[in-house]
Amino acid sequence: MFIQWIANLLRMLPNKAARTSTIQKQKVKKRVDVLVDTSIAPTAVTYYEPLHSPYKKLxxxxxxxGGAFIMYDKEMDDPYCRYLANMTGCAVINVEYAKAPEHPFPSPIVQVYEVLEWVKSHAEHLNIDPAKWMIGGQSSGANIAAALCLYLKDQEEPQPLLQVLSCAMLDFVTPFSEKPEPDKWRSKYPQFAHFLNLCYVPEKGQEAHPYASPVLAESVQGVAETVMITAEFDAFKPEAEAYAKKLKKAGVPVHHHVFEDCYHLFTHIGPTEAATEAWDTIASHIRKVAAQSAPTFKKISS
Structure with a gap:
């Protein structure tokens, strides 16, 4: 009861990342809101279709x-989903995954997997190529994306063409007090981060599960090609670096981009120049893998 009360209180705080956008909102050919039935909860998703695309099947x-597993919603990423759609010629699916503590680990992973199955089963209606899918996220969203790829590996199911892990939180085992938090107040009072962690992994031992802490996975061989976007001054930088190193050692293609003088979730809160470069970098990697075994792709003008 107490944990639920605190979580609800935190959700009332303003979302700085949603108040402004580092990317100007663009028009898209189509934006459609859909409610997908999953075993976790009815799941709101938004489908974005680019203004122009070289693909018959997208x-x-x-x-x-992002949102520390307990806060925020998919609308904070609306400008970026529009941008990625137009800059890559790909469709984008923006997912409203269930939040902790009501839906703790591993509920969001199961939920996103079922959304993926829905996307594939509705490929014809959505005008997409179900064999050409990618996934990515920011902060907690990046954690879920990485976990899904590990889950697919364990189930011997096809990997996405690409996973994009931006400012990823990948380690629940290391206490937040031992992470290099640059903010003096969060560093002085790590209890806040510990509370957020408790919401998502409330049961003893869950924090060490590789789907919660992908950096602890024993084997990552065969997971998807990875784009890692890391801020220089981010408490989660060491775990992102450790995961990138583990992936590379396993033979996974990794593109690790570290942005100097930037902080956690800089892609949303700035500085604008660095954020724009990060989104351009992500779009560039998506374009490249999407164009594999496809007709020559010409960059979409914004």
Whole structure:
């Protein structure tokens, strides 16, 4: 009861990342809101179709927003989903995954997997190529994306063409007090981060599960090609670096981009120049893998 009360209180705080956008909102050919039935909860998703595309059947990128597993919603990523759609010629699916503590680990992973199955089963209606899908997210969303790829590996199911992990939180085992938090107040009072962690992994031992802490996975061989976007001054930088190193050692293609003088979730809160470069970088990687075994792709003008 107490945990639920605190979580609800935190959700009332303003979302700085949603108040402004580092990317100007663009028009798209189509934006459609859909409610997908999953075993976890009815799941709101938004489908974005680009203004122009060289593909008859669109590749698709699935986006998972940030919010420490308990807060925010997919609308904070609306400008970026529009941008990625237009800059890559791909469809984008923006997912409103269920939040902790009501839906703790591993509920969002199961939910996103079922959304993926829905996307594939509705490929004809959505005008997408179900074999050409990618996934990515920011912060907690990046954690869920990484976990899904590990889950697919364990189930021997096809990997996405690409996973994009931006400012990823990948380690629940290391206490937040031992992470290099640059903010003096969060560093002085790590209890806040510990509370957020408790919401998502409330049961003893869950924090060490590789789907909760992908950096602890024993084997990552065979997971998807990875784009890692890291801020120089981010408490989660060491775990992102460790995961990138583990992936590379396993033979996974990794493109690790570290943005100097930037902080956690800089892609949404700025500085604008660095954020724009980060989104351009993500779009460039999506374009490249989407164009594999496809007709020559010409960059879409914004």
């Amino acid at each position: 590749p698709v990128y699935i986006n998972l927003h």
